[in-house]
């Protein structure tokens with residue numbers, strides 16, 4: 001977890017440049033990566049793998065997710081037209097970087113969180129280790145002013161307390177990219 005910090009900062013610096021955010025000051029750093037959580041996912045061999053969902057389709061509520069997966073495979077991401085799925089092949093030594101809902105909200109939709117799911121496997125176990133890079137639970141997140149100021153862009157998302165957003169995610173079954181509707185200005 002500690003070692004991932006340099007990578008996370010590098011990624012966020014690059015992503016922020018495109019949003020007109022010149023510098024990640026203390027406030028921004030807290031909003032973008034104020035809390036982190038590591039999960040250890042173990043997927044056992046599943047006899048009825050055709051009838052079973054390992055993890056249903058969802059987007060992460062994080063800013064970024066840094067994911068290490070073993071050689072089994074089974075992670076799929078939604079295609080841009082939302083009609084199909086692309087397998088994310090395991091590559092030794094490679095990390096999968098996903099954009100989460102918090103970054104979609106803070107970037108006012110310029111960066112889009114990725115819908116993904118995991119299929120069950122009939123012959124092999126699987127292990128994956130995601131690090132979720134999050135705002136702090138007590139943070140209020142909304143589109144960055146730099147993004148809105150750049151060309152008078154209208155806010156697509158309202159300000160939400162991050163802990164409320166996460167609670168909303170866990171209150172319901174996985175439902176693709178529906179969580180973000182909670183923060184949408186309609």
Ligand SMILES: O=C(O)CCC(=O)C(=O)O
Nearest residue numbers: 041055069075118128130
């Ligand atoms: O196991 C994976 O590859 C992804 C897990 C995942 O989507 C999650 O923990 O949110």
Ligand SMILES: [Fe+2]
Nearest residue numbers: 058059060116
């Ligand atoms: Fe996920």
